[in-house]
Amino acid sequence: MCSILRVEGLTKRFPAFGKGSHETLAVDAIHLEVQAGEVFGLLGPNGAGKTTMVRMLCALISPTAGRAWINGFELGPDNDSIRASVGVLTESPGLYRKLDAVTNLSFFAKLYGVRDIAGQVDKYLRMLGLWDARYQLAGSFSKGMRQKLAIARALLHEPPLVFLDEPTASLDPEAARVVRDFIEELRGRGRTIVLCTHNLDEADRLCDRIGVIKQKFLCIDSPARLRRQLYGSAVRVRLEKLAPEYANLLRGLPFVKQVEASDGALIVRLEDPATNNPTLVRVLVTAGAGVRYLEELSVPLESVYFDVMGQQDQDVRQEAKA
Amino acid sequence: MKMRPHRVWAVIQKEWAETARNRGIVWMMALIPAVIVLMVLGTDYGFVWAGQSGQDLKSVNMPVPPNLSHLPRHEALIIAMNEQFFFYLLLIPITLPVYIAAHSIIGEKETRTLEPLLASPVSTGELLLAKGFAAAAPAVVINWMAFSIVLGGVALIAPPAVLGYAVRDVWIIGMLLFSPLLALFSVMLGVLVSSRVNDPRTAQQISSVFVMPLILISLMVLMGKAFLTVPLVLAGAAVALAADILVLFLAIRVFQRETILTRWK
Ligand SMILES: Nc1ncnc2c1ncn2[C@@H]1O[C@H](COP(=O)(O)OP(=O)(O)O)[C@@H](O)[C@H]1O
Numbered sequence: 001m002c003s004i005l006r007v008e009g010l011t012k013r014f015p016a017f018g019k020g021s022h023e024t025l026a027v028d029a030i031h032l033e034v035q036a037g038e039v040f041g042l043l044g045p046n047g048a049g050k051t052t053m054v055r056m057l058c059a060l061i062s063p064t065a066g067r068a069w070i071n072g073f074e075l076g077p078d079n080d081s082i083r084a085s086v087g088v089l090t091e092s093p094g095l096y097r098k099l100d101a102v103t104n105l106s107f108f109a110k111l112y113g114v115r116d117i118a119g120q121v122d123k124y125l126r127m128l129g130l131w132d133a134r135y136q137l138a139g140s141f142s143k144g145m146r147q148k149l150a151i152a153r154a155l156l157h158e159p160p161l162v163f164l165d166e167p168t169a170s171l172d173p174e175a176a177r178v179v180r181d182f183i184e185e186l187r188g189r190g191r192t193i194v195l196c197t198h199n200l201d202e203a204d205r206l207c208d209r210i211g212v213i214k215q216k217f218l219c220i221d222s223p224a225r226l227r228r229q230l231y232g233s234a235v236r237v238r239l240e241k242l243a244p245e246y247a248n249l250l251r252g253l254p255f256v257k258q259v260e261a262s263d264g265a266l267i268v269r270l271e272d273p274a275t276n277n278p279t280l281v282r283v284l285v286t287a288g289a290g291v292r293y294l295e296e297l298s299v300p301l302e303s304v305y306f307d308v309m310g311q312q313d314q315d316v317r318q319e320a321k322a
Numbered sequence: 323m324k325m326r327p328h329r330v331w332a333v334i335q336k337e338w339a340e341t342a343r344n345r346g347i348v349w350m351m352a353l354i355p356a357v358i359v360l361m362v363l364g365t366d367y368g369f370v371w372a373g374q375s376g377q378d379l380k381s382v383n384m385p386v387p388p389n390l391s392h393l394p395r396h397e398a399l400i401i402a403m404n405e406q407f408f409f410y411l412l413l414i415p416i417t418l419p420v421y422i423a424a425h426s427i428i429g430e431k432e433t434r435t436l437e438p439l440l441a442s443p444v445s446t447g448e449l450l451l452a453k454g455f456a457a458a459a460p461a462v463v464i465n466w467m468a469f470s471i472v473l474g475g476v477a478l479i480a481p482p483a484v485l486g487y488a489v490r491d492v493w494i495i496g497m498l499l500f501s502p503l504l505a506l507f508s509v510m511l512g513v514l515v516s517s518r519v520n521d522p523r524t525a526q527q528i529s530s531v532f533v534m535p536l537i538l539i540s541l542m543v544l545m546g547k548a549f550l551t552v553p554l555v556l557a558g559a560a561v562a563l564a565a566d567i568l569v570l571f572l573a574i575r576v577f578q579r580e581t582i583l584t585r586w587k
């Protein structure tokens with residue numbers, strides 16, 4: 001395994017600008033390692049520092065402190081090589097509205113030194129479903145088409161690492177879905193992607209790992225493990241007849257964390273359904289319960305997210321008091 | 323500082339493609355030269371007509387170069403007149419490209435195209451040189467066209483001596499060498515200022531302050547206090563070239579990717 005992106009203590013402070021404003025700590029000593037082929041999600045609310053992080057890693061702005069290696073190049077001394085070897089979808093698509101799609105793409109293909117310019121431009125126009133609109137001015141495009149064109153632009157030079165800054169943030173649900181499907185396709189092709197988003201479902205669906213960020217990382221892990229870490233797992237057990245003693249029986253088991261009856265079924269929180277379920281069923285059956293069925297309940301990532309964010313707010317309040 | 327020709331050329335092509343879509347700017351660039359062409363040919367025709375109808379032109383008070391005193395009065399006057407207009411033509415490319423240049427960086431900042439551009443491997447030098455060249459070239463070409471049209475018109479309406487005098491090394495060198503270098507200078511100034519200032523109008527005003535001395539010198543020439551000679555034009559071209567290089571380097575030093583991107587609007 002090789003890490004395509006390594007970040008050590010990356011920090012960005014924006015100086016105060018004008019009267020009455022003060023210095024902003026946008027990104028606070030972030031550590032991160034992303035492996036080749038991974039889709040890493042930077043999940044956080046507005047102002048969390050996602051864009052600032054991406055701008056630093058694309059050598060657009062320089063960090064106040066910390067170091068980073070991107071595709072094996074060190075941020076700072078190798079900025080030129082970094083710019084040439086990453087692709088970036090910036091927060092706003094930033095297309096030349098008075099130029100058509102082909103011209104927009106060929107221009108960037110030339111800047112990136114792409115060999116087969118026409119071939120690459122064709123490939124991505126087709127891949128993103130913009131082929132029929134290729135001679136239309138970018139200014140006449142819908143938001144979704146613009147976003148797709150900007151994504152094509154980020155991929156033209158086949159960068160091993162791609163940064164996508166809120167790719168679906170300003171799109172209607174339909175366009176957002178098309179873009180998400182495309183990102184999923186990219187993921188399938190083994191492209192390494194850093195995806196900024198404040199959309200939980202998007203992060204859940206697309207990312208191998210998620211870093212919940214608010215200036216610094218509040219937690220990093222795969223979506224499934226983030227859930228388990230905070231909530232354990234839950235299963236719903238539906239029985240022929242619900243009796244209180246069954247719940248008590250289950251509470252006595254070592255791996256069970258919590259049992260509650262709801263809607264004629266038992267909701268059981270336990271450590272790991274895969275290994276715990278057989279025991280659970282055996283105990284119930286031995287006690288004479290008729291088990292109709294057993295299903296795993298997934299905690300929405302939302303609860304994890306708001307829990308983590310909530311904790312953060314409490315921390316801040318406590319710090320303020322101290 | 324890296325300068326890779328294919329990238330510079332790519333940016334130039336992009337700029338031209340955008341300019342071509344902006345008819346307004348093209349027309350504005352063509353307007354002043356067109357007016358001058360009409361004025362030259364109109365006055366030339368007027369003098370030719372006056373000469374032919376035997377009017378007294380002694381009262382026309384205009385500096386005539388001493389080496390023209392042997393010519394008939396109206397021919398000498400046409401030549402003197404043309405000389406002044408040609409001088410205007412030389413200087414025109416310093417006025418309008420500034421406008422385009424002032425928009426070049428700020429414009430991309432406003433349309434948010436600057437960030438993807440700066441994220442690409444284009445170097446600051448490549449970007450600024452290309453922007454400067456792309457802004458200067460159309461004005462220079464329009465100028466050449468204007469000069470050619472005037473020569474064609476003069477060949478048609480004026481006595482042969484006038485054309486012979488117009489097609490002279492001073493003007494050829496001036497048009498082909500001095501004028502483009504001067505245009506590039508004013509444009510690079512515009513680019514330099516525009517990478518530091520937030521709105522195009524301020525950029526334009528600031529760069530026009532730098533162009534003032536040039537205008538003063540030209541006034542002197544126009545008032546007959548000085549005459550253009552080949553050495554003078556060559557010296558002018560050399561100075562302009564030096565100034566171009568200086569301003570380009572200065573612009574590269576001053577251009578800070580980060581400040582331009584992150585400064586609040
Ligand atoms: N150019 C800038 N100058 C000053 N502060 C900035 C600048 N850009 C961003 N910030 C601040 O840095 C923080 C992080 O912003 P940003 O990276 O844009 O967050 P996100 O992309 O997660 O919404 C915010 O508090 C924002 O106000």
Ligand SMILES: [Mg+2]
Binds near residue numbers: 051091
């Ligand atoms: Mg952002």
